[in-house]
Amino acid sequence: MSNTQPSGSWSARLWSDVEQIYAEILTHPFITGLTDGTLDPAVFAEYVAQDVHYLREYARALSLVSAKAPTLAATAMFARHSAEVYDVELSLHRELLPQLGLDPADLDRVPVSPTTRAYTSYLLAATYGGAFAEGLAAVLPCYWIYARVGAELLGRGSPDPRYALWIGSYGGEEFAATVAEVLELTDAVGAGLAADEEAAAREHFVTTSRYEWMFWDAAYRRESWPV
Numbered sequence: 608m609s610n611t612q613p614s615g616s617w618s619a620r621l622w623s624d625v626e627q628i629y630a631e632i633l634t635h636p637f638i639t640g641l642t643d644g645t646l647d648p649a650v651f652a653e654y655v656a657q658d659v660h661y662l663r664e665y666a667r668a669l670s671l672v673s674a675k676a677p678t679l680a681a682t683a684m685f686a687r688h689s690a691e692v693y694d695v696e697l698s699l700h701r702e703l704l705p706q707l708g709l710d711p712a713d714l715d716r717v718p719v720s721p722t723t724r725a726y727t728s729y730l731l732a733a734t735y736g737g738a739f740a741e742g743l744a745a746v747l748p749c750y751w752i753y754a755r756v757g758a759e760l761l762g763r764g765s766p767d768p769r770y771a772l773w774i775g776s777y778g779g780e781e782f783a784a785t786v787a788e789v790l791e792l793t794d795a796v797g798a799g800l801a802a803d804e805e806a807a808a809r810e811h812f813v814t815t816s817r818y819e820w821m822f823w824d825a826a827y828r829r830e831s832w833p834v
Contacts, residue, residue: 617797618790622628625816637827641770642763652707654826656717664727666692671734672742706769726818733811744808753777754786766825
């Protein structure tokens with residue numbers, strides 16, 4: 608998958624709104640710690656535990672996007688992606704969790720962090736209450752930012768095999784192909800949006816991109832409820 612979209616495309620305009628957010632993600636100590644091996648394994652374990660909580664709700668958000676899709680092909684694509692959250696991404700967690708000293712059976716007892724709760728609540732509200740384009744824009748950063756981060760980190764590698772496994776999952780060609788499929792649909796949808804529809808969708812895209820930074824930051828800080 609190319610790191611840039613065709614000039615003038617809707618996806619290119621969307622990305623222009625979040626370039627600074629993406630730059631902040633790449634320099635966050637959680638991300639840099641993956642490749643230089645300095646990230647505390649306890650922090651990574653917290654991230655993986657929260658990601659399990661997040662992906663359960665993300666799968667539901669993808670199902671809502673699927674239900675509102677304008678074509679049968681788009682409906683099928685998002686339904687397939689929702690199912691693949693369990694088949695592919697949660698299988699990665701099942702491999703990583705024992706290496707991090709976590710029992711998958713204990714994850715339900717790991718409290719959902721404030722940021723995880725806020726992010727997933729926002730996703731479900733946007734995909735349930737908004738039009739298809741709004742839901743698509745809301746779920747897109749989780750696809751696109753992860754693919755770009757994965758591709759960036761793949762070239763750097765990691766001395767820690769657990770981090771290398773995570774990087775390879777998101778930096779590989781299979782995930783890149785999935786994201787390219789979503790971006791192709793994004794550009795097709797964006798071409799037909801009225802100005803107010805595009806503005807609403809772009810706001811969702813920027814907001815969930817911010818939540819992507821916040822999700823890594825919350826894990827890095829081992830965030831918990833203050834009261």
